[in-house]
Amino acid sequence: MADKKQLRVIAEPFVAPGPSGVAVRDRLGHLTEQDEEVLRLVGEHLGRLASRDLAVRCRDGLDHSADTWAVRKRDLTGESSSRWAGSITKATHEQWALARRCRLAHIQSLEAGVRTLMHRLSQPVGKKGTRKAPGGYRSQHEWFMKSRRLRTLEHRLQAAREEWEAGRVHVVRGGRRLLNIRHHLDAAQLTEAEWRQRWEAERWFLQADGESGKRFGNETIRVTPDGEVSIKLPAPLAGHANAPHGRYVLACRVRFAHRGTEWADRVTADRATAYRVHYDAGRGRWYLTASWQRPAVTTVPIEAARAHGMIGVDTNADHFAAYELDVHGNPVGGPHRFPYDLTGTAGHRDAQIRHALTRLLHWARQRGVRAIAIENLDFAAEKTREKHGCRKRFRQLISGMPTGKLKARLVSMAAEHGLAIIAVDPAYTSQWGAQHWQQPLTGNTRKTTRHDAAAVAIGRRALGHPIRRRTAPPPHDQSDRAGHRTAQASSGTRGREETRPRIPGPRTRSVRAGCGANAGDQNAQHRSERSAEHESWKQDSLPLSL
Structure with missing residues (x-):
């Protein structure tokens, strides 16, 4: 007799933890031409600084430390501000770390592919697979093509491991997908000018981290409870300021329709709130995104x-x-x-x-x-x-x-x-x-x-219930002779000793179902001295139907 399939261990269900952060967005409508010009100048200037800082971070590789981080931030402070430099270096480090994790996932995927190919190539051509492992390939031609693919994957795996050990990553500011669209403008239905506008907008940098205890939770991009938006201009662009202390106040007002009350409570209490200004080149619209962290809540x-x-x-x-x-x-x-x-x-x-x-x-x-x-x-x-x-x-x-x-x-x-x-x-x-x-x-x-x-x-x-709907009936030496019963109710369930519902259809030729003298007495119907509900084969769930 063939061995039965061994089932893997089923993990216990768990309650998923709640969200740790919140983000809301609103459109910056009714901007003046001067507002848009200032936003473009700030985004372009900070975007160049972010690109330069990312190149330095990638060259550092695994030699990165707190001292090198401080040096990078100090170099950027003179061309922007201390807070802008902090936001840029933090975003650069997170982008590098994300690329590093993606490289590791790519290595693990290549290793799994190499293992599968090596196993199937070691099997005879045409051999059937089993439940636990795949068999060989269907034809000699497929075997040959897969052997070539194995060499390709091994070469890619070796190169990926060398890059991982050296700390090299592949990062594109603006997105690799948008970069590849440059070579397929007809398929994307874009002109070169339209693509260039989107590419430059994606490489702009207009985001600032929040600070607890500071006015309205952010000194760089400040939004008051009534919706007024002001930006701290970098040092080279301080001449465009229209407010004291080198700030520029936008002519529009924002109002977060979703979670607006929660956001207003935070800024009123001067709690940290991060902001990001984004330009949608396809629609020609500016947006402001506010985000903040929520305290850990017990599930x-x-x-x-x-x-x-x-x-x-x-x-x-x-x-x-x-x-x-x-x-x-x-x-x-x-x-x-x-x-x-x-x-x-x-x-x-x-x-x-x-x-x-x-x-x-x-x-x-x-x-x-x-x-x-x-x-x-x-x-x-x-x-x-x-x-x-x-x-x-x-x-x-x-x-x-x-x-x-x-x-x-x-x-x-x-x-x-x-x-x-x-x-x-x-x-x-x-x-x-x-x-x-x-x-x-x-x-x-x-x-x-x-x-x-x-x-x-x-x-x-x-x-916490088993998926199976029915349990095994009693043994043949007990009542009902392996009869019709479904899963039984647990001992603590109310009404478990009450009369069973009437089952339609004739039971015998002389007495119809549910009409006998002992139809409501479960003990009388049972051949032994105990009710069926007292047997040891009960299940902890109510029956679906009887």
Whole structure:
């Protein structure tokens, strides 16, 4: 007999921590020509300083220290100010660190690809794979092409490791994607002048870190509670100031419609608030983004999150499949689907995700639950070309699912609605959900999909119940002869000793179901001296149906 597949250990569900930061944005409307000219001059000047500082930081590599940081900041202070220099050096260091982490992730991806190729090349051509390891390649031609790819990946891996050990990174101020568009202007439907305008705007630098205890939480870019925006001009541009102490006050006023009260409380109390001025060259508009950190908040205990039921959510390439469950793990009502379209630009995709999540959260509030269960997805190691081979469509499918952005947005948006997010292990949820829940939840007027059943499985796992709907019946030497019973209620459940609901259909030829003399006496119906509910094979959840 073939060995059964060994199931991997299922991780325990946990409550996802809340957001640690907040960002709001408003448009800088009704700017005068002089306002726009001053913003351009400041952005260009500070952008040149930021580019120069990034080049110095990249040359330092692993030799960076607090002393070299201080030297860089001191060199920039004379051409800007102490606070502008601090913001530039901090942003430069964060950009270098991000590139460093991306290089490490690239190395790990190359190592996984090399291991997979070496294993499959070592297998005979045409050998079938197993559940634990893939087999050989299908033909000699494919084997030859993969052997060439192995040499290519090994060369890339060696070069990446050398760069990692030397501390070299690849950074493009303005974005590598926008840089590559320069060679495909026709496909992007842009002229050279339009591209140049976007490229220069992305390389500008107009952001300042907040300072607690300073006036309105920021001395460099200051926004008063009534919306007045003023900027501390760098030393070479001090002649453009229209206010005392080398400041320039914009003619417009800002008003943050979202989280405006929270922002006003912060600036009134002189708490640190960071600002960033951004120019959208495509629309020709200026925007101001305010951001601040929130204190660490203790997450809700998972028992408290489960107290009012749960909504299980299955993430798919084009929709969220959601199902409501009560505290015992029983599905309530019917499935709900929240579609979205992930085609088009990045802004369109992000708007689609936010719109779908908004509808999901509003529905959760209407149902009165306090938590949403979602799979703890991470496809970083599951979408490689070597692992899935010629399954290009499948690789594109999982690559298009915004798992990282989804988790970040869902946690931050749910916190505003007072909802907790419970992350569960995604192992076997689709398989077991379809096996145990798809058919029972399908009726003449309701079609339950595999994704809806997976949502039920996710919700039950978050509630601490097993996904399986039925338990094994009693042994043959006990009553009912391995009969019809489903999972039993726990000993603390109210009403567990009450009369069972009537089962339609004839029981015998003479006495119909539910009409016998002992129909309401469970002990009389039982052949032994004890009720079936007192047996040792009970399960800690209420039955779905009897």
